[in-house]
Amino acid sequence: MDAAEFRRRGREMVDFVADYLENIEQRPVYPDLEPGYLRSLIPTEAPLEPENYEDIIKDVERVIMPGVTHWHSPYFFAYFPAASSYPAMLADMLCGAIGCIGFSWAASPACTELETVMLDWLGKMLQLPEHFIAGTHGHGGGVIQGTASEATLMSLLAARCKAIRRVHASIPENSEADILSKLVAYTSEQAHSSVERAALIGGVMMRKVPTDNSYAVRGDMLKKIVEEDKAAGLIPFYFCATLGTTPSCAFDHITELGPLCNEENMWMHIDAAYAGSAFICPEFRPLLNGVEFADSFNFNPHKWLLVNFDCSSIAKNNPFKHNLTVTVLLLCPSSVLQHWQIPLGRRFRSLKMWFVFRLYGLKGLQAHIRKQVDLAKEFESLVRADKRFEICAEVIMGLVCFRLKGSNELNQNLLKRITESREIHLVPCQLSGRFVLRFAICARSTESRHIQQAWRHITQLTFELLQEPNH
Template identity: 40%
Template sequence: MRTDGPADGSHMSPEEFRRHGHAAIDWIADYWEGLDGLPVLSQVTPGDVRRRLPAEPPEEGESFDALLADLDDIVVPGLTHWQHPRFFAYFPANSSPAAILGDLLSSGIGAQGMIWATSPAVTEVEQVVVDWLAQALGLPDQFRLTDYGQGGGVIQDTASTATFTALLAALHSATSGTARDNGVGSTKWTVYGSSQAHSSLVKATMMAGLGSECVRSVDVDPQTQAMDVSVLERMLADDIDDGFTPLFVQAAVGTTSTGAIDDVQAIAEAIDGVGVWLHVDAAWAGVAAVCPELRDRILGGVHLARSIVTNPHKWLLTTFDCSVLWVQERSALTNALSITPEYLRNLASESGAVVDYRDWHPQLGRRFRSLKLWAVLRTYGLEGLRAHIRQGVELAEHFAGLVRDDERFELVTERSLSLVVFRLVDGDEATLAAMHRLNASGTAYLSHTVVEGRAAMRLAVGSWRTTLEDIDRTWEALQQAL
């Protein structure tokens, strides 16, 4: 029996697959165990990894063991370790053992869930899981699919795709369905988000054919960095007077720069009667609503929004990619995006008794993403998820306290959940130099932003492996970098 790999072009036998599968799981476990000793930020220079790989593919199959060896020798040195306990840059792209096993099962099943008929379980497990998550976060009932019938949720790849999808639904709704057939027409549409809104809002307008010039950047409060709703009201009024038609307002709940949380209730009241679609981008912060004590701050006013997105793959222990979009009226999505060629027609879809998720986003094909979120929800339970979120908040508050107690530093904004934004009082050059030296040391990895014209460092806690010792070790390394 062949044991060294498919050198003859044949497939692995079940026994070989089992052996290599065990080796792959062992490799992941060893990788996790050794992460603390690896530099968080990759130390390679451009082209290092590529130069170590052959320029041509192998003519004959190689052993899977050889691939694992090259992971250690070539790939790992070229990785920035997002699962490292001291990865504090950007926002976490989280994972967990349960999520990885769920994703492995999804890959092994290999089902294509574009319509209900192609694998009913792929659709129906997802329906239940996104409803579970809506309940866990305390979302209003109108966002749920089962028992209510109007709204519902869908797993997208990222919040960027979810924002684009929500914008398409808004355009369909505003044009009574003509946009999908006739384009955006001569109407001068406008789209609104704060100056701190994610860049995906602008990209969504580009992809929708509206053009980036339709986006209005609304000023923020200098202290909180949240949208100044009075400015939004003036911009809406001015645009209407100038012949524009407001289409879409995005409220940010946890901005990338500082974690600022827009006042969704106030925004909804400001646009009342204008007829615009209110979308809530809670990609990072939204999952923190599993904790009842954080819910009002995060989801206050969300019942007035028409769509909301949050990413379990950021802070809720679910392997990338897993972004959940909910809408209050799912027909706005399905009517905007549904196209049914003959080869997709089937009795179940035509009966109207099933959901075909292909109509809920731009892509046709879809993986069994819900398995990994299902695995996380079932193995951790809500109490386990709450404990994880609370730990992140507590560790960030500990770091914020260290900043407050050191006269060389200052907080730029108040801590937002598990995100701390801070700087050296000596100015931009000193702030960025210290951050770059810390990152180059390999001990930890922080990213930066600019707030009100001044540079700042960001420390975002989120890994299930981060401890108080990691926070203190990062602070000590930062002192050494001054």
């Protein structure tokens, strides 16, 4: 394919993309097929000779689309949102064309530099403390990671390195292996599985901290478990706080937890993967109070800030940079950015932020967050007005946790009917041992009419379910 054909096929693809997104509402949001469906639809080997472009595009509808869970359907209410916007898609096209691998400054200076400034823009939007901002002389600053999982892992590795050095400096006869075997990290019992996974990869123990009846960790809960572990000879070194947990969007009390971590020489990382984007609105910013005690902070603009996946941002204050740089500098002296991430290569992902921030403006981004929170409140009101249902966690952002009053089995049956209907898509969670339905406002295109329609659909299925003899 030469440039001339790309011009033609590119225009067609732009239309294909626009058509797909404009008409996505007509597609069943969740696929109706069995695992393994695709293999029999395509050859078992790559073709020897080139094929026609038309055949490939036909196969997109024949092979791919039937197996897609349509995350950008206005009837998709599962997981958390995956951001998508036209400006981000345009920037990604440019990113593909430039096609640089930004593993060092020299490998493409604009790639490193725009990223640094975009992370500063983000930090300022969130009103992060000055020491998280790179500026011209700062020691803080951020980088784009692929996912929050990677950001958590990087923070844990940095904390591990810092702790080993600190303990080794004070008790030199302790070997690194001895110290490593005594290190213990903490996170909420409500935290995402990727936090526990980071500890597994880093080869350190991790203990789960119980939460209060809002599913949030409080200072005294962490304090108690840290005291026990210290008494048992362990070395507490890391706490991963969550702002906006995956099951119920709960917020750990970082104003209590932060000072405790600082006092105990424990690294505090904040994982605000979903909720972090909302802190650009002044009315939500108080939930981030306490960030000044943190060593690192991460959230995903690719979830809720209209920047297409993958784009997770991590900001660190001085100690982070200092420590991780020192650790890995021996291996890769050419750059700093690469010490803040697992992969060495990196796409020019900051272009997406640049396009999105400029084409929406801060006000446009705030409007997007507020609209989705309002839609969640609208759904919450519908649920609360129906006495058969209950709300299971405070609705603070775009997530509503709800269930039918009654058994877990009843709610499992309801979700099964919802999933099989393929009109809307939800996933469940467990809260205090109860099976709960999560209704997350996800697509940029979701409007009030979709919320109303979703609720009509849920109540219709509920009606049918409750009419069955065994209920």
